[in-house]
Amino acid sequence: MTTPTLIDRFKAGLWYENPGLVQLLGICPLLAVTSTFINGLGLGIATLSVLVVSNALVSATRRLIRSEIRIPIYVLIIASLVTCTELIFKAWFPVLDRSLGIFIPLIVTNCAIVARAEVFASRNPIGSSIVDGLVMGTGFAFLLMGIGIFREIVALGWMMAILPPGAFFSLALAIAAKNTIDRRRQEKRANALPRRARRANR
Amino acid sequence: MANFAIMRSGLTLAAIAAVCTTLVAFTYQLTDERIEANEQAWLEQSLQPALSGLFFDSGVSESVVTIPAPHELPGSEDAIIYRVYSGETPVAALFVVSARDGYAGAIKMLVGVDINGAVTGVHVLAHRETPGLGDRIESTKSDWVRQFNGRSLQDPEGDGWKIRRDGGEFDQLTGASGTPRAAVKAIRETLQYFDANAVAIFSAAADQEDEVSE
Numbered sequence: 001m002t003t004p005t006l007i008d009r010f011k012a013g014l015w016y017e018n019p020g021l022v023q024l025l026g027i028c029p030l031l032a033v034t035s036t037f038i039n040g041l042g043l044g045i046a047t048l049s050v051l052v053v054s055n056a057l058v059s060a061t062r063r064l065i066r067s068e069i070r071i072p073i074y075v076l077i078i079a080s081l082v083t084c085t086e087l088i089f090k091a092w093f094p095v096l097d098r099s100l101g102i103f104i105p106l107i108v109t110n111c112a113i114v115a116r117a118e119v120f121a122s123r124n125p126i127g128s129s130i131v132d133g134l135v136m137g138t139g140f141a142f143l144l145m146g147i148g149i150f151r152e153i154v155a156l157g158w159m160m161a162i163l164p165p166g167a168f169f170s171l172a173l174a175i176a177a178k179n180t181i182d183r184r185r186q187e188k189r190a191n192a193l194p195r196r197a198r199r200a201n202r
Numbered sequence: 203m204a205n206f207a208i209m210r211s212g213l214t215l216a217a218i219a220a221v222c223t224t225l226v227a228f229t230y231q232l233t234d235e236r237i238e239a240n241e242q243a244w245l246e247q248s249l250q251p252a253l254s255g256l257f258f259d260s261g262v263s264e265s266v267v268t269i270p271a272p273h274e275l276p277g278s279e280d281a282i283i284y285r286v287y288s289g290e291t292p293v294a295a296l297f298v299v300s301a302r303d304g305y306a307g308a309i310k311m312l313v314g315v316d317i318n319g320a321v322t323g324v325h326v327l328a329h330r331e332t333p334g335l336g337d338r339i340e341s342t343k344s345d346w347v348r349q350f351n352g353r354s355l356q357d358p359e360g361d362g363w364k365i366r367r368d369g370g371e372f373d374q375l376t377g378a379s380g381t382p383r384a385a386v387k388a389i390r391e392t393l394q395y396f397d398a399n400a401v402a403i404f405s406a407a408a409d410q411e412d413e414v415s416e
Contacts, residue, residue: 091240098244
């Protein structure tokens with residue numbers, strides 16, 4: 001197996017392994033705060049920064065930590081980082097902090113972060129883990145912003161979009177759209193293949 | 203051997219806990235002052251809507267009196283009163299009260315009363331009333347709370363301080379009468395309290411500022 005390039009990894013984070021669309025992780029904050037673009041952006045940035053730093057710390061300490069105590073250590077690291085993030089938001093982005101409210105501290109419960117610590121950062125060198133945090137966090141942030149924009153626009157004509165049920169509809173539409181695009185591409189590839197194969201046989 | 207492993211795990215956990223705590227403590231140190239300033243600014247800003255049509259000095263939130271429960275004001279928690287001055291002259295008092303008998307729990311309100319006992323503004327801070335019905339007491343959802351501006355215990359007198367359905371002078375909200383009934387009652391009680399205690403409110407010593415002195 002060749003090592004994936006940076007571009008491949010960004011593609012994975014944004015599309016093929018998107019934490020929200022494919023892994024369906026962190027759905028609770030995703031549904032709760034995406035009523036506006038700016039909220040999505042705020043929570044996206046907060047989650048991204050926690051994810052990058054937690055991946056870096058988990059990876060840096062991975063050789064010191066016995067596997068029995070790794071979960072409490074992830075919890076410690078993530079909880080401290082989220083607390084710091086919350087303080088930083090309160091100090092420098094008070095308006096955003098008020099509109100996100102409880103969802104900043106609740107980044108602790110975003111399973112995307114623990115999942116990346118367990119699946120990736122605890123088994124890979126620090127540089128690679130930081131990249132992983134960056135791409136996964138970016139994928140999550142883009143999804144938050146996308147759904148935020150979508151709901152804001154749709155809400156102009158249909159109030160339901162801004163209410164909680166609208167979040168479920170929007171996410172479902174986003175997942176459906178992704179799956180459709182993937183299937184179209186696959187079909188195209190499948191149709192293209194025999195021709196190429198024929199040409200090669202000639 | 204097993205003991206050694208447990209010891210090692212324990213020490214690792216303790217070490218990482220110490221590092222994490224240091225990180226949080228450091229961030230707290232860094233942000234503490236800014237956070238406090240932000241909260242002060244936010245409080246000042248949220249007091250404004252209850253002080254329409256008044257000239258007053260900034261720094262409203264600095265002169266606070268806390269009346270420990272139980273007291274005559276609506277609400278079972280300690281009541282908070284902000285005193286508003288223009289120069290040395292007291293111009294109004296802002297009450298943070300809660301109407302306990304809302305349709306769904308307490309309605310936390312900010313009631314501004316000027317020195318003559320007239321309402322300068324009512325602002326709903328927190329409530330759990332039904333969206334679309336009772337939540338029209340919020341100033342962003344309807345004009346309902348503005349009907350109190352300028353009203354006092356003499357305007358209307360006595361039993362006029364009720365909603366129309368109960369024979370009073372104040373509008374109710376279609377589909378929700380519990381909510382406005384509770385709000386009107388709380389505002390009336392606040393005015394009565396101010397009427398009886400105005401002198402005491404302005405002569406009371408302000409709460410000690412809990413300055414962080416290090």
